[in-house]
Amino acid sequence: MDKLSSIGQLEWFRSRILFRKEKGIIEVHVCMTGCRAYGAAGVLEALNQEVKSQGLSKQVEIRSTGCHGFCAKAPVIAIEPMGIQYQEVEPDDAGDIVMKTLKENRMIDRLAYHAPKTFQPVFYRNQIPFYAKQERRVLANCGRIDPTNIEHYIAAGGYRALIKALSNMGPEQVIDEVQAAKLRGRGGAGFPTGLKWKFASQSEGRPKYVVCNADEGDPGAFMDRAILEGDPHAVVEGMLLGAYAMGSEYGFIYVREEYPIAIDHLNIAIAQAEELGLLGENILGTGFNFNLSLRLGAGAFVCGEETALMASIEGRRGMPRARPPFPAQAGIDGKPTNINNVETWANVPLIVNNGAGWYGEVGTENSKGTKIFSLAGKVNNTGLVEVPIGTTVKDVIFNIGGGIPKGRQFKAVQMGGPAGGCVPAQFLNLSIDYDTVQSIGAIMGSGGMVVLDENNCMVEIARFFLSFTQSESCGKCAPCRLGTTQLLEILTRITRGEGRMEDIDTIRELGQTLTEASLCGLGQACPKPALSTLRYFINEYEDHIKEHRCAGAVCDSMVISACQHACPAGIDVPNYVAAIADGEYEKSVEIIRERNPFPAVCGRICIHPCEYKCRRGELDQAVAIRALKRMASDWYFKNIGPQRNPFPVNKKEKIAIVGAGPAGLTCAYFLVKMGYKTTVYEAQSVAGGMLGIAVPEFRLPRPVIEEEIQYIKIVVLKSCTTHRLMPNTHSTTYSTRDTVPFLLPPVPRPASTSVYPAKTKTSQEFTTALIF
Amino acid sequence: MHPPEIELNELDGIIERHKNGKWELIPLLQDVQATYGYIPPESITPIAEALNLYPSQVQGVVTFYSGFSLKPKGKYVCRVCRGTACHVKGSRSILRLMKRELELEEGETSPDYRFTLETVACLGACFLAPTMMINRDYFGKLSPTKLSSVLGEYRQKGNNKNG
Ligand SMILES: Cc1cc2nc3c(=O)[nH]c(=O)nc-3n(C[C@H](O)[C@H](O)[C@H](O)COP(=O)(O)O)c2cc1C
Numbered sequence: 022m023d024k025l026s027s028i029g030q031l032e033w034f035r036s037r038i039l040f041r042k043e044k045g046i047i048e049v050h051v052c053m054t055g056c057r058a059y060g061a062a063g064v065l066e067a068l069n070q071e072v073k074s075q076g077l078s079k080q081v082e083i084r085s086t087g088c089h090g091f092c093a094k095a096p097v098i099a100i101e102p103m104g105i106q107y108q109e110v111e112p113d114d115a116g117d118i119v120m121k122t123l124k125e126n127r128m129i130d131r132l133a134y135h136a137p138k139t140f141q142p143v144f145y146r147n148q149i150p151f152y153a154k155q156e157r158r159v160l161a162n163c164g165r166i167d168p169t170n171i172e173h174y175i176a177a178g179g180y181r182a183l184i185k186a187l188s189n190m191g192p193e194q195v196i197d198e199v200q201a202a203k204l205r206g207r208g209g210a211g212f213p214t215g216l217k218w219k220f221a222s223q224s225e226g227r228p229k230y231v232v233c234n235a236d237e238g239d240p241g242a243f244m245d246r247a248i249l250e251g252d253p254h255a256v257v258e259g260m261l262l263g264a265y266a267m268g269s270e271y272g273f274i275y276v277r278e279e280y281p282i283a284i285d286h287l288n289i290a291i292a293q294a295e296e297l298g299l300l301g302e303n304i305l306g307t308g309f310n311f312n313l314s315l316r317l318g319a320g321a322f323v324c325g326e327e328t329a330l331m332a333s334i335e336g337r338r339g340m341p342r343a344r345p346p347f348p349a350q351a352g353i354d355g356k357p358t359n360i361n362n363v364e365t366w367a368n369v370p371l372i373v374n375n376g377a378g379w380y381g382e383v384g385t386e387n388s389k390g391t392k393i394f395s396l397a398g399k400v401n402n403t404g405l406v407e408v409p410i411g412t413t414v415k416d417v418i419f420n421i422g423g424g425i426p427k428g429r430q431f432k433a434v435q436m437g438g439p440a441g442g443c444v445p446a447q448f449l450n451l452s453i454d455y456d457t458v459q460s461i462g463a464i465m466g467s468g469g470m471v472v473l474d475e476n477n478c479m480v481e482i483a484r485f486f487l488s489f490t491q492s493e494s495c496g497k498c499a500p501c502r503l504g505t506t507q508l509l510e511i512l513t514r515i516t517r518g519e520g521r522m523e524d525i526d527t528i529r530e531l532g533q534t535l536t537e538a539s540l541c542g543l544g545q546a547c548p549k550p551a552l553s554t555l556r557y558f559i560n561e562y563e564d565h566i567k568e569h570r571c572a573g574a575v576c577d578s579m580v581i582s583a584c585q586h587a588c589p590a591g592i593d594v595p596n597y598v599a600a601i602a603d604g605e606y607e608k609s610v611e612i613i614r615e616r617n618p619f620p621a622v623c624g625r626i627c628i629h630p631c632e633y634k635c636r637r638g639e640l641d642q643a644v645a646i647r648a649l650k651r652m653a654s655d656w657y658f659k660n661i662g663p664q665r666n667p668f669p670v671n672k673k674e675k676i677a678i679v680g681a682g683p684a685g686l687t688c689a690y691f692l693v694k695m696g697y698k699t700t701v702y703e704a705q706s707v708a709g710g711m712l713g714i715a716v717p718e719f720r721l722p723r724p725v726i727e728e729e730i731q732y733i734k735i736v737v738l739k740s741c742t743t744h745r746l747m748p749n750t751h752s753t754t755y756s757t758r759d760t761v762p763f764l765l766p767p768v769p770r771p772a773s774t775s776v777y778p779a780k781t782k783t784s785q786e787f788t789t790a791l792i793f
Numbered sequence: 794m795h796p797p798e799i800e801l802n803e804l805d806g807i808i809e810r811h812k813n814g815k816w817e818l819i820p821l822l823q824d825v826q827a828t829y830g831y832i833p834p835e836s837i838t839p840i841a842e843a844l845n846l847y848p849s850q851v852q853g854v855v856t857f858y859s860g861f862s863l864k865p866k867g868k869y870v871c872r873v874c875r876g877t878a879c880h881v882k883g884s885r886s887i888l889r890l891m892k893r894e895l896e897l898e899e900g901e902t903s904p905d906y907r908f909t910l911e912t913v914a915c916l917g918a919c920f921l922a923p924t925m926m927i928n929r930d931y932f933g934k935l936s937p938t939k940l941s942s943v944l945g946e947y948r949q950k951g952n953n954k955n956g
Pocket residue numbers: 205206207208209210211212214234235236237238239322323324325326327328360361362363365366467541542543
């Protein structure tokens with residue numbers, strides 16, 4: 022291909038692509054970027070083969086594209102122009118897709134998205150709730166075009182903004198437009214982009230540099246990766262426009278080496294643009310020169326900071342330096358330099374093409390346009406979300422994100438990564454824009470949103486971020502170097518159960534010092550995760566310090582195992598499960614009885630908090646702890662039965678227990694086990710209390726209760742008698758001089774209810790179930 | 794066992810490609826790292842000479858960036874993601890399992906130079922957390938079962954001489 026030597030030629034080139042494009046072709050868009058981590062390559066190959074073998078090569082185009090957004094259900098494919106979206110596709114599905122959907126226009130149920138409550142299949146993308154509240158502007162091409170083919174970008178209207186600027190707009194006009202659009206930097210700080218460009222353009226000195234910050238350091242964010250992989254030319258075009266506006270002739274894209282696909286796609290994009298004459302000397306015959314090259318990061322988070330990034334481009338250690346001078350005055354090589362984030366650059370062609378007026382139709386007063394968020398963590402629809410700035414947290418996490426998996430409670434969403442903070446549940450209606458999020462101690466940041474649920478420990482999350490910043494601190498300035506180490510030490514101490522209450526104040530003071538005295542943003546912002554969790558989750562800190570309790574069951578040193586920590590009876594779950602795994606069912610039941618004499622009952626009706634906290638459950642499925650307990654105890658009663666030698670009594674004190682419910686019997690069981698003589702009084706004719714009265718037979722068959730109670734009676738037999746106790750008996754009946762009474766009066770009471778018919782007002786005409 | 798023998802004469806070619814450009818130290822080192830899997834300490838002096846730098850300057854850059862290693866790595870470099878999204882989805886357990894399976898601690902290489910175990914801050918595939926990367930391939934939604942099947946594949950590849 023010859024270089025395009027004029028603007029007219031680019032337009033001609035575009036019409037030729039569009040003209041040559043055959044009509045009526047069905048396109049299958051296979052996400053070949055992020056979804057590659059989950060087998061997309063196999064799907065692509067299988068689809069290609071099927072199409073060939075079923076003789077459809079002429080009618081169907083299988084296209085590798087970027088991300089569709091709905092990454093949770095990788096691998097994702099879309100079929101256009103019908104707008105069908107299939108998910109969790111496997112290579113074996115290729116046959117059906119080609120045969121049924123492509124040939125016969127029939128939908129495939131198992132590959133469709135299914136609505137959460139109705140389980141109805143949804144075949145068309147625009148009907149999936151995940152997309153309903155989104156406004157995909159920057160991501161419009163992502164998942165539609167082949168990012169390794171510049172013709173696709175051009176066919177989709179690409180480089181039109183460049184044409185517009187080169188032919189109709191002076192450099193100042195471009196800057197004015199960006200300024201009027203109120204575009205703010207998407208890399209985290211939110212500085213007005215137009216203003217920054219103005220500084221750089223007014224600055225003397227040649228050459229000038231423009232830089233794309235593609236270091237995407239926030240661990241848990243992947244917006245930039247998706248743009249670079251799915252629509253690299255949008256960034257290239259944005260940089261061309263910026264270079265034109267600021268009068269720059271060299272550009273760098275500084276991209277993390279952990280993103281090999283992004284690097285490949287950028288290299289291809291740059292080579293193709295050069296080949297067409299869209300990069301290089303005398304672009305489109307207008308006399309505008311711009312050379313763009315790639316620099317790869319080498320694994321240092323601090324290099325995302327702009328002065329460190331420039332040092333790294335110059336081949337030095339990536340250490341930040343004091344500002345001023347700002348990059349606009351003295352950047353790379355001491356020359357004026359303008360650095361913007363990937364997403365910022367990708368917004369520019371939209372603004373130039375459609376004008377600031379259109380751009381500002383969405384967004385808030387001070388933050389216009391859309392923002393891409395990467396949703397990750399404990400949320401159903403993890404993926405890429407583009408919404409107008411000002412959308413609420415609730416919309417993003419619940420309406421788009423589909424809420425929290427496994428029926429767990431939403432606890433907070435972490436925004437802004439190691440420089441940000443958490444947004445707790447009480448702020449679900451918060452509008453997400455730069456200023457509002459900042460006002461509650463977090464930041465909008467680059468757009469990473471990591472959702473946390475009840476199983477996450479906020480102290481541990483703060484510690485996690487601090488260990489990150491501590492290891493990434495470049496060590497240049499003392500406050501950050503020493504402060505991060507100190508903070509980490511304190512937080513570690515607290516998570517170990519060795520914290521002191523004074524530590525909380527120390528964290529606050531140290532945090533303040535770090536914010537004020539550190540040289541760069543890394544040190545200045547690193548206390549934020551700790552400060553913001555202190556602000557909203559102080560009780561978790563106190564629990565760790567005072568009670569050595571970790572509600573999330575995460576902190577290793579106070580949690581022997583998450584399941585045991587969660588079990589109200591504190592059963593040694595790992596050991597009894599291990600015993601079952603070894604086939605030693607009797608031993609397993611013994612271990613359970615160490616803490617709870619009702620294995621068969623709890624194996625059926627316990628609400629098993631242990632399983633909610635089971636760490637395996639974070640990865641795939643929780644271990645079926647309760648069912649295992651049931652299985653072992655059923656085996657026990659079938660093969661061994663309730664028979665066993667009674668516990669010996671060797672203490673002289675006597676104990677009276679009132680109430681032979683589960684608590685009373687458990688109490689008797691353990692007291693007799695300890696050697697005390699015990700008498701149990703009960704008003705009902707049978708022992709078991711609520712177990713037999715309140716739990717329906719189908720959940721807990723009577724024989725199971727009887728067997729279990731019989732076992733208890735046997736082991737405590739000689740030393741424990743049961744007495745029928747009449748209601749309202751005076752306490753002296755069972756309290757004699759040498760007897761210690763334990764009173765366990767009926768706990769469950771009928772709940773009062775407001776459903777009585779309006780006129781009666783009293784409950785007298787009703788008999789509640791418990792009393793009955 | 795010894796690390797695989799390396800052909801230092803490839804180094805000359807790499808140096809040649811970079812020595813006339815501007816700010817080429819890091820790209821050069823990245824090429825060396827990609828070619829050998831590490832920065833052979835004996836390459837530092839020739840690199841410094843070619844770029845008109847002091848060896849200490851080169852050494853300083855090498856040690857600053859965690860992407861460079863002065864020690865040889867295994868044929869398969871496993872990088873377990875320890876980013877936020879993976880962390881909240883249980884990557885601690887994945888790392889623990891990897892350590893047990895490979896019998897390696899973080900940063901270590903197996904004596905036969907087959908596997909190296911590392912951690913990484915984020916792979917940008919957080920939607921499939923927990924994730925890891927082996928050389929240039931990503932793996933997502935890791936579970937203990939998935940992990941052993943992936944490792945099994947690589948172990949076999951390693952046994953296969955051509956693999
Ligand atoms: C420690 C640190 C790390 C940063 N990492 C990134 C990054 O990975 N990507 C990014 O775009 N900006 C990052 N920034 C922000 C940049 O310094 C800079 O503000 C941004 O690239 C400017 O672009 P924008 O105005 O388009 O947002 C980081 C800042 C600090 C202090």
